[in-house]
C-alpha cells in the first residue's frame with residue numbers, strides 16, 4: 001500500500017447484553033428462541049400509553065465494562081435519549097439510546113483510547129425472502145451496549161486485536177456471549193485516509209460479522225479510498241456494507257448527521273444519578289470485576305512461565321482457560337508439570353481438535369489430563385504412548401490408566417524384568433554386542449530398539465539404555 005496516505009480508523013462495537021429480560025419491559029431476552037414474536041408485549045411493541053422501565057441488570061453490565069476498561073462512570077447523571085428514525089424494525093419510530101450523558105466516558109483497551117460506552121435497545125429482526133418481508137420482534141428492546149473508540153487506529157491489525165480483546169473482556173465479565181456470527185457482537189468501522197494531519201472524509205462500514213471480515217473490509221476500504229483520491233475522485237460521507245461473496249464494500253446509504261435524528265431526553269425515564277444508587281458507584285462496581293484477560297496473561301507468565309503463544313492460545317476462550325486452570329490445580333501448581341501439560345495442551349490436544357473437530361474438552365476431564373501428565377513424568381508412559389492415550393481420551397473420555405492397560409502402553413518400572421529382557425537381547429545379538437565393544441557405539445540404538453520390541457513397548461527406553469551400558473562397558 002502507498003505510504004503517502006495514512007488511514008485513520010475508529011470503531012463502534014455493539015454487544016447484546018446477557019440479561020434475563022429486555023431493556024425496558026419484562027419480556028424474556030431469549031436470543032436462541034426460534035419461534036418468531038414469542039417474546040413481545042405492549043411495551044416493546046410500542047403500544048400507545050405504555051411506559052418503559054430501566055433494566056437494572058443491563059445498566060450494571062455496562063458499568064462493569066466501563067470500570068474494567070478504566071473508564072469513568074457518569075459523575076453527575078446519565079440519561080436516555082430518543083433517537084428518531086423510521087424503519088419497520090423499530091416500532092416506536094425512535095430508539096431509546098444515550099446521547100449527551102452516557103453511562104461511561106473514557107477508558108482504554110489494547111492500546112486504543114475509548115470515547116464512551118452507552119446503553120440502548122436493539123431493533124427487531126427483518127427478513128426478506130420470496131418477495132415477502134417479515135419482522136420478528138423477539139429482538140426488539142433487547143439491551144444493547146455500544147462502545148465507541150477514538151479515531152486513533154492506523155493499521156488493520158489493531159482493529160482485529162482490539163475487537164478480539166473486547167470479546168474476551170465481555171465474556172470474562174459475563175456481560176455478553178459476544179458471538180459475532182450470531183450478531184451478539186457487531187463491529188462497525190469508521191475509516192478515512194489522509195495525506196496530512198487533517199482527517200479525510202469518513203466512511204462507515206457495517207455488516208462485519210467475523211473478525212476476519214472486519215479486517216478484510218477495513219483493508220479493502222483503505223485501498224478503495226486511496227485509489228479514488230489518486231484518481232482525483234471525491235469521497236462521500238456514507239455507510240457501506242461488506243459483501244462476503246465479492247470481498248468488497250458497497251454503498252448502502254449516504255450518512256445522516258446526528259441532527260437528522262432529533263435526539264432529545266426520553267421524557268418517560270428518570271435520569272440516573274449513579275452515586276446515589278447503591279452498588280452503582282465507581283468503587284462498588286470495581287469490587288465486582290473478576291480477573292481480566294490482561295491480568296491473566298501476566299499471572300500465567302509470572303506463575304507458570306508460559307510462552308506468549310501458549311498464553312494467547314489458552315486465554316482465547318473461556319473453555320480453554322477453565323480447563324487449564326483445573327489442570328494446573330490438579331497438578332498442585334507444580335511449574336515443571338504444568339509446563340509439560342501446557343505443551344501437550346497447545347500442540348497435541350489442540351492438533352487433535354483441529355483435525356477431528358468437536359467441542360473442546362467435551363470428553364476429557366482436567367483431572368484425567370493431569371493424571372496422564374503425572375504418569376508421563378514418573379516414567380510410566382513413553383511420550384509416544386502419552387500422545388496415543390491423549391487422542392483416545394479426547395475421543396472417548398475414560399481414564400488414562402485404563403487406556404494404558406488396555407492398549408499395553410504402560411512402561412514397566414520393574415528393573416529386574418527389564419534386566420532379563422536386556423540379557424536375552426544381548427544373548428540373541430551377541431555379534432552386535434561385540435561390535436559395540438570394539439567401538440561401534442551407534443549399534444546401541446539398535447539394541448535399545450530390540451529391547452523395546454521384546455517388551456512390547458512397555459519398557460522405558462532410558463532404563464534399557466542404562467542397563468545395556470552397564471553390561472557392555474564392564
Ligand SMILES: [Zn+2]
Pocket residue numbers: 022025026027039040041042043044045141
Ligand atoms: Zn416486551
